Amino acid sequence: MENKKIATRESYGNALAELGKTHENLVVLDADLAEATKTAIFRGVFPERHIDCGIAECNMIGIAAGLAASGKVPFASSFAMFAAGRAFEQVRNSVGYPHLNVKIAATHAGISVGEDGATHQCNEDIALMRTIPGMTVICPSDDVEAKAAVKAAYEHDGPVYLRFGRLPVPVINDTDDYHFELGKGITLREGTDLTIVSTGLCVPACLDAARALERDGISAGVINIHTIKPIDEELLIQAAKRTGKVVTVEEHSVIGGLGSAVADVLSENYPVPVHKIGIRDVFGESGPAQELLKKYGLDAEGIEVKIRIWLSSGDNL
Secondary structure (H helix, E strand, C coil): CCCCEECHHHHHHHHHHHHHCCCCCEEEEECCCHHHHCCHHHHHHCHHHEEECCCCHHHHHHHHHHHHHCCCEEEEEEEHHHHHHHCHHHHHHHHHCCCCCCEEEEECECHHHHHHCCCCCECCHHHHHHCCCCCEEECCCCHHHHHHHHHHHHHCCCCEEEECCCCCEECCCCCCCCCCCCCCCEEEECCCCEEEEECCCHHHHHHHHHHHHHCCCCCEEEEECCEEECCCHHHHHHHHHHHCCEEEEEEEECCCCHHHHHHHHHHHHCCCCEEEEEECCCCCCCCCHHHHHHHCCCCHHHHHHHHHHHHHHCCCC
16 A cells, blocks of 8 residues: 655644644744745744745845844745745855854755746755755655654754655655654665665655665665755765665755765765766756656656666776
8 A cells, every 4th residue: 555645845834833832932934935835834823923024035034034033933934946046145144154043944845846847946955055054954755754854943953954845755754663863864774785875755766766676686775864964974884884885866966965965975984886866967847746756767766777777887886
């Protein structure tokens, strides 16, 4: 039976509404997109703590900075293209530089935005946010993890960038032993031949790809890196030592995202061949989300095929 599917933007809205019950200093800002970002769920319960800033993302970040300086814990919400892209200067100078306690919640990230097209499919946001000193960057893989990430972001003192998606994704972390900790990756599957490191909506597809590879005797471990900054260096180094080969998979540019972060860690500490699967220096395009994921090789079959090609190419020796 197929797992239930929930969009992490929906999880974000529900988590805010739940946290708002016990934390009166939590306030939510939105840029005229409350229905899409799902902050409307919070607004329905706490309308006095929801601020619609209109289509003015840069101003929204400035307001959030002021609220944080006044002791509030603001969650500023918009599409990733606008939260990370349009408002980058304000995020850097008004939030990052003074290290204020602002949480930036970016929905509709990656090519799975679908028909909204290339202008709205932000595949550069993780790279942008990673470069800001002191910024924590989180990309949850499902409903359970997204809710845990929102709670952890609230409890963390400092700026946080949270990346959520539009597309409903399988719930894979609804287990009794699931535990979320900032900066700590999660080993979902042990392997001996290679390690697949993934984040966000690609994690379930990587698990399926690993199962397919196993049928041909290829043992692939799978690690879920929900916190891209600070990244779990110890876990990555251990995995590299165990398998000797690493593949990274992300719904983001291969420049500056998860793959770059993993390569940084391993090149400095335990160099092994690393193959990055993601968006390869191109813009997205308009189309159904699932078809786009298939076209760009980010579904389970595409990931499996790309890994097989890499393993047989000799580039991993």
